[in-house]
Amino acid sequence: MLRVTCDGCGKELQAGEDHHVVKIEVFAAGDPAQLTEEDLDEDHMEVIAEMLRELEAEGEAANLEPSVRHFRYDLCAKCKLRYVRDPLGKEASTKFQFSKN
Ligand SMILES: [Zn+2]
Structure with a gap:
């Protein structure tokens, strides 16, 4: 059986659970x-x-x-919501500094 874990939080994603895939393609603009x-x-x-x-x-x-890099991440529903709000992690890194721990 294929086991998928969330790349955001490490949680195991059960079959039928909300499961999202992020695909990122990185390439140079004006590729030489x-x-x-x-x-x-x-x-x-x-x-x-x-x-x-x-x-x-x-x-x-x-x-x-x-010249082209591909990334693929599996995310649970929670991490997907967090990801689409802040794909580059800018907000997260700011929040981290002001974390109330
Ligand atoms: Zn997650």
């Missing part, structure tokens, strides 16, 4: 990996071919930082 017409002239093609040969030589190019 995108081909433009300039890239398609012969010199560039040669450079690209050379890069590809190097990548092949290194195997899976595992050391390269991917």
Whole structure:
């Protein structure tokens, strides 16, 4: 059986329980990996071919930082509400400082 725990609070999410998924995609605006017409002239093609040969030589190019990062989180109903109110955690970090503990 597939067990899912909330990435926000660690609570185990039971089957049929309110369960939300957050997917985040992070990529550079104006991605330099995108081909433009300039890239398609012969010199560039040669450079690209050379890069590809190097990548092949290194195997899976595992050391390269991917240009697009994907994140996926499972959240319970409570953590989802908290997340959509403050996706970047700005409010949370402020609150933390003034916590009444
Ligand atoms: Zn939670």
